[in-house]
Amino acid sequence: MKLVSVFLVLLAPLLTSCQKLLLPVDCGDIYNDDNSRPSGVYTIYPIGATSAVQVYCDMVSEGGRWTVSILTEVNTSCSSFTINHIPVNPGIAAGEYWLGLESLYHLTLRRKYELLVDMEDFDGNKVFARYSSFSIDPESYGYRLLVSGFTDGGAGDALSFHNGQKFSTFDKDQDSWPTNCARSFLGAFWYNNCHYANPNGVYRWAADGTIYGVGVSWRQWKGDDYSLKSISMKIRPVQ
Numbered sequence: 001m002k003l004v005s006v007f008l009v010l011l012a013p014l015l016t017s018c019q020k021l022l023l024p025v026d027c028g029d030i031y032n033d034d035n036s037r038p039s040g041v042y043t044i045y046p047i048g049a050t051s052a053v054q055v056y057c058d059m060v061s062e063g064g065r066w067t068v069s070i071l072t073e074v075n076t077s078c079s080s081f082t083i084n085h086i087p088v089n090p091g092i093a094a095g096e097y098w099l100g101l102e103s104l105y106h107l108t109l110r111r112k113y114e115l116l117v118d119m120e121d122f123d124g125n126k127v128f129a130r131y132s133s134f135s136i137d138p139e140s141y142g143y144r145l146l147v148s149g150f151t152d153g154g155a156g157d158a159l160s161f162h163n164g165q166k167f168s169t170f171d172k173d174q175d176s177w178p179t180n181c182a183r184s185f186l187g188a189f190w191y192n193n194c195h196y197a198n199p200n201g202v203y204r205w206a207a208d209g210t211i212y213g214v215g216v217s218w219r220q221w222k223g224d225d226y227s228l229k230s231i232s233m234k235i236r237p238v239q
Helices: 002-022 027-033 101-110
Strands: 040-044 053-058 064-073 097-098 112-119 125-136 145-153 230-237
Touching: 027 040, 027 053, 027 064, 027 230, 064 101, 101 230
Parallel strands: none
Antiparallel strands: 040 053, 053 064, 064 097, 064 230, 112 125, 112 230, 125 145
C-alpha cells in the first residue's frame, strides 16, 4: 500500500504536466482532437493554463482549423483601441471580435502560422487574400507585423504594404506618417503611411466618401471609400 502511495505521489506532477499539454493552444488543436466539431466559439489557452480566451473557430473555410483574430460584420467599432487596453473578444455573438495583440504574439511565437483574410461586400460578393507566413513581434518591438507569401483569392494584396509596421492606436503612434494614422482614420492597425487595409475602422454601408478612408476597407478590392459588409482575419498552423 505504501509503495502504491509513493508511486501516485511521484506520478502526480507528470499527470498535471500532461493535463497542461492537452489544453488547446489554438483552433487547430481543437480540430485535431475532433475534426467533426462545427465552427463556433471555443476556449483556447494561447499563453498557458491561466490564459483562457474564447475565440471563434472556423472549421470550414479552406480546410478549416482557423483561429479568428479579427472579425467585423456589424455596425459597431473597435476604433477606440488604446495600446494598453485593446479589448479581448468584445462580443463574439454581436459580430465584432478582436483576439488581442498579446495572444497573437504568443501564438505566433509557439508555431508557424498562415493567414486568411475573408471579406464580403454589400452585394454578396466574397473574396479572400491568403498569406503563407504571419507573425507579430512582442510589445517591446511595437507588436510589429511580419507577413509574406501572398495568394490572391480575388481581393488583391493590401497587407504587404503594412509588413514590418508596428501597431498604432489613438494613444500610441507607431506608424510611418508624420501624424497619428489611428486618429486620422479612426482605427487601430499596423499602419504604414497610412493604410491599404483598415479592418478596425468605422463600420459604414458600402461606398461612402463623407470622410476619406475611415471605413472598414481593403483598397485593392474596393478602394479606400468603400466600407465592407464583413472582414475577418484568421490564422492556423502551417502544415
